[in-house]
Amino acid sequence: MQIGGKTKVCGLIGNPVEHTLSPLIHNHLAKAMGEDLVYVPFLVENQNVEAAVKGAYALSITGLNVTVPHKSAVIPYLKELDPLAEKIGAVNTLVRTEGGYKGYNTDMSGLLRAMKSEGIQIEGKETLLLGAGGASRAVAFMLGTEGAKKVYLLNRTIDRALAVAKEVNEAVGREVIIPMSLSEYKSLPGQKYLCIQGTSVGLYPDCDKAVIEEPDFYEMVDVAVDLIYKPADTRFMTLCREAGAKAYNGLKMLLYQGVIAYELWNRVQVDESLCQEIYGKMKEAVKV
Numbered sequence: 001m002q003i004g005g006k007t008k009v010c011g012l013i014g015n016p017v018e019h020t021l022s023p024l025i026h027n028h029l030a031k032a033m034g035e036d037l038v039y040v041p042f043l044v045e046n047q048n049v050e051a052a053v054k055g056a057y058a059l060s061i062t063g064l065n066v067t068v069p070h071k072s073a074v075i076p077y078l079k080e081l082d083p084l085a086e087k088i089g090a091v092n093t094l095v096r097t098e099g100g101y102k103g104y105n106t107d108m109s110g111l112l113r114a115m116k117s118e119g120i121q122i123e124g125k126e127t128l129l130l131g132a133g134g135a136s137r138a139v140a141f142m143l144g145t146e147g148a149k150k151v152y153l154l155n156r157t158i159d160r161a162l163a164v165a166k167e168v169n170e171a172v173g174r175e176v177i178i179p180m181s182l183s184e185y186k187s188l189p190g191q192k193y194l195c196i197q198g199t200s201v202g203l204y205p206d207c208d209k210a211v212i213e214e215p216d217f218y219e220m221v222d223v224a225v226d227l228i229y230k231p232a233d234t235r236f237m238t239l240c241r242e243a244g245a246k247a248y249n250g251l252k253m254l255l256y257q258g259v260i261a262y263e264l265w266n267r268v269q270v271d272e273s274l275c276q277e278i279y280g281k282m283k284e285a286v287k288v
């Protein structure tokens, strides 16, 4: 591309940022959509988050993605916060507005769009959610907000599950999240559930692990999403498939969180065919 005086700059702040797929997503989108925009990763140390957000604004940077470990740390330095991002308490996209950045959480709108694209329904569904860390907490908010009937939140550390349930149930205004320890799935009614895997177990290079190994757990699943995308087929997904369930990884969530950020920065709508083209490139890039 030709970088000139009018080229818009967007980027990612995080630590580390070396392995990010976001430049692939955004630079491909910009090229395909004829937008004079370049996207670059910026390594930001923990003590420099305020300087990075204010400095980016001073440099007229159009928009930023925010990744681990800065998703909550950026919030005090924003002009405005989207209501869902405020509830979740984590921001992954900053959009330039008059006087400062507005923070959004496109991880969750990205997961929602990814699930819709696979025909997975949330409203009225009984759901199993594995994990109560930062990622699962955001998913719990999303499932509660999108009208899941019940979300059985299973976590190794029950106190963390209790804390997430309390917080989400209060914010959503109904007792939708039911906290449990991992082995308590045995007490659930024997029906088929939507299951979301939000723990870090099974993440590359620990590819041979799943947070629950017992085959009878997987008999309860009819459709599953693992937030992990590396490896492309996690042990959790394999166990789901062996029990006859459909299973998807987190790569489409990553794609759509980027697409939605791009749409916010450029006030455009990205075609589904272009999303699929980029998805193909992402699949190539994460092969292990």
Ligand code: ATR
Binding pocket: 130, 131, 132, 133, 134, 135, 136, 155, 156, 157, 160, 198, 199, 200, 201, 211
């Ligand atoms: P993230 O922000 O990616 O969600 P996190 O906040 O560290 O990361 O959360 C990691 C999640 O994976 C937690 O639910 C954690 O369970 P605990 O709350 O009990 O720590 C879960 N997890 C990580 N390693 C695990 C393991 N070996 N067995 C079971 N759960 C595990």
